[in-house]
Amino acid sequence: MKTSPAPTTGRTLAQELLDWYDHHHRDLPWRISPPMAARGIRPEPYHIWLSEVMLQQTTVQAVKAYFAKFMTRWPTVDALAAAPSEDVMAAWAGLGYYARARNLKKCAEAVASLHGGRFPDTEDGLRSLPGIGDYTAAAVAAIAFNRPAAVMDGNVERVISRLFAIDAPLPGSKPAMKARVAELTPIDRPGDFAQAMMDLGATICTPKRPACALCPFRGDCRALDGDDPERFPVKAAKKEKPIRQGAAFVAVDMDGKVLLRRRVETGLLGGMTEVPTTAWNSRKDGETGPSAAPFFAEWQACGTVTHVFTHFELRLSIYRFHGPAPEGVAVHGWWEDVANLDAQALPTVMKKAISQAIPEAFPVNRG
DNA sequence: GAGCCGTGGAT
């Protein structure tokens, strides 16, 4: 057991990590692996940027299919900039945090029109673009442009907080932790260092049951010295989620078309497609029943759908109608063929609501 | 600075 020490010098730690990365890095569709990099292959900034935005608060597993879809449909940032917003939103549907998709489009347009289709190659330049914050600016600068930027995400926070046994709770301790990262980041291979820290956090230095025996920092880790790595990082307590309730109305006309609407551009599910719903509030369900439907008809109750958002839980009562569409009902929306619902920008909660009323709307072809 | 902003997988 070490008594003092100061973990070894920053350069040594970085070297230990890079050696580990050379052997244990993950192969990812947007990544240039060390052997490829050794042959002079550089990452494509567009690919790094797109993957980083998709990966914000989102798992690698979930991102892979979306990244492939975007690569096929929009191979360049110019192609993405020229795409209709509705197409981009529909392609993003299901991935969540839809402000990312709106900003993705804005960012692509800015790069295409203001920068000639090339991403800025500095942290500050990247940081000024829509949807690119501290993390993404540093990540793209380091990975795509080999800039020695201090990259800190949730993985890095975990690794650093354990390595130095930082007791101060997040997010307050973030600046101090970033300073540590900056000290450790090597001048050569800053991009690989950043990716190595994140791979380490994702595969070895995990939130639960970290595989410390396999960690390149096992001889330097203060948390491991203390015998309880899971204690880090220390985080501020989070508050509980309120429950909101509402009703959703799935209307199907005589041609088998469903009444849809587009949500306002900002806020929750901004710019996405929905079926008509009441407001989502905390009142009792009886006050938001079929009397709030988009038109008067024999609405049939068909159960409830529960969906958990980031800061509240939603309980939606679902109502179904099948019959001739009243005149003028779709002035603020449109009737969409059930067979074409997959091409719409429907967030998951809306697919759940529609599936409750029309079980065959989204055939379960998985598994 | 703290609240808002999705979703699905792991434990």
Add this chain to the structure above:
DNA sequence: TATCCAAGGCT
């Protein structure tokens, strides 16, 4: 079942 939380950004 409940909880956490994943390559965060914007206001």
